[in-house]
Amino acid sequence: MRSSFGAAYLKNYKKEITLKEMKNLLYKAVAVLAMSAALTACSNDETTVSGTGKVALEFDNSFNGNDLILETQANTTASNEVLKITAIKYIISNIVLTKEDGTTFTYPKSDSYFIVDEATATSHVLDLKNVPAANYTKVTFGVGVDKAQWELGATGQADFLAKAQAEGMMWSWSAGYKFIAFEGTFTSATVGTALPFKVHTGQTGTDYNYATIILDLKTKALVRSNITPQIHIVTDLSKVLNSTNVIKLSDNNPNGTGAMIMGGANLPLVTQNVATMFTVDHVHND
Missing domain, CATH: 1.20.5 (Single alpha-helices involved in coiled-coils or other helix-helix interfaces)
Structure with a gap:
């Protein structure tokens, strides 16, 4: 057992x-x-992650949350002025991409000047080439042409000077570039018949009015040889007049013939507003 x-x-x-x-x-x-x-x-x-790839920066113009439509769309400001926008152009320059480790890639300065024109669909997307493959978390750019570039003189502007002239983005060489050209008509409680308005920023007197924008990406932009991220940036044009500073077109209509803001004390205030009008909506990694 x-x-x-x-x-x-x-x-x-x-x-x-x-x-x-x-x-x-x-x-x-x-x-x-x-x-x-x-x-x-x-x-x-x-x-x-080795090698290089491309990045597309897409600028999508809007007004207070609505996609912008030129000529016909009635856009009401926070000051209860109603704008019909006929033209919006701005210069984007000096693009810098920040990697997830904090290091940066500066796009070649000679290729870093673009004009975004709402009336020209092909201008809305800026195609950046030969970008080092990496995961990017921020994008930085300027609105306008930086003073150091302008001080190179007419011969130092390469092809961009002729392009800016053709696009109506120069006052004159001595006066310099228009950084933003924002135009249309407006009415208000005191202005019953539509009057023209123009808001142009750029160098005026001792104020250069160049703005630097730094935006965090909600999703990392994965630059690869076979992936081209598209960074979708929304430009809210309502903030040109109503943001850090409140500017009424009707207060800039001394002769009753329209509001022309192209200098004076309001222009630095507009520049401060411009610094707030860009946001990253999303990133496509396709």
């Missing part, structure tokens, strides 16, 4: 040992596979 019991016990014990060994081997195999997969993923990621 003892011998039979001992044999059965030993047999069961061996089975238990065998099961434990099999489980251990299985756990080890799973661990090895997981480690191998992780190493492969790291290796693939390192391969993917």
